[in-house]
Amino acid sequence: MQPKFKIMSNRTFTMIKPDATTKGYTGAILDQIIKAGFKVKAMKWIQLSEEQAGLFYDVHRARPFFQELVDFMISGPIVAAILEKENAVADFRELIGATNPAQAAEGTIRKLYAASIGENAVHGSDSDENATIEGDFFFTKLERF
Ligand code: ATP
Ligand code: MG
Numbered sequence: 001m002q003p004k005f006k007i008m009s010n011r012t013f014t015m016i017k018p019d020a021t022t023k024g025y026t027g028a029i030l031d032q033i034i035k036a037g038f039k040v041k042a043m044k045w046i047q048l049s050e051e052q053a054g055l056f057y058d059v060h061r062a063r064p065f066f067q068e069l070v071d072f073m074i075s076g077p078i079v080a081a082i083l084e085k086e087n088a089v090a091d092f093r094e095l096i097g098a099t100n101p102a103q104a105a106e107g108t109i110r111k112l113y114a115a116s117i118g119e120n121a122v123h124g125s126d127s128d129e130n131a132t133i134e135g136d137f138f139f140t141k142l143e144r145f
Helices: 018-022 026-035 050-056 066-073 088-096 109-113 128-138
Strands: 011-016 039-046 078-084 122-124
């Protein structure tokens, strides 16, 4: 039997990617996220290993850009965070804009800070299920509230 209502999670997971951290955009991006109403529930500044980046993007392993994506994601530090807001996953995808910054709406984070489809400044979970999986990938229970 189908549930009557889809239970919406109020959390999403994000990374500020190496292009944005190395260009000095971290503060401006976090400011925009917080001003949009998201509360930070966990956060860390780390550099991923090749194995960790590959595991995180495992669903893209067969895609032609997989190695390019992994090499980029380990090229500098990232900021990983769990964010809370009503309708978090969809609202955050709207805030960051389309994967390709050339197609991202005016004022979105990718429009403002991303250089290309590969180096696109931020990650945002694409579903409630993946938000939970991705948050669990980076944070223990002790590291979130
Ligand atoms: P993310 O998962 O990082 O939030 P997304 O959900 O908008 O991005 P996906 O389709 O999940 O897009 O792709 C994951 C990431 O892989 C993209 O953010 C981008 O960095 C990279 N990527 C996607 N398509 C391409 C491509 N054609 N060429 C190079 N890199 C790509
Ligand atoms: Mg994605």
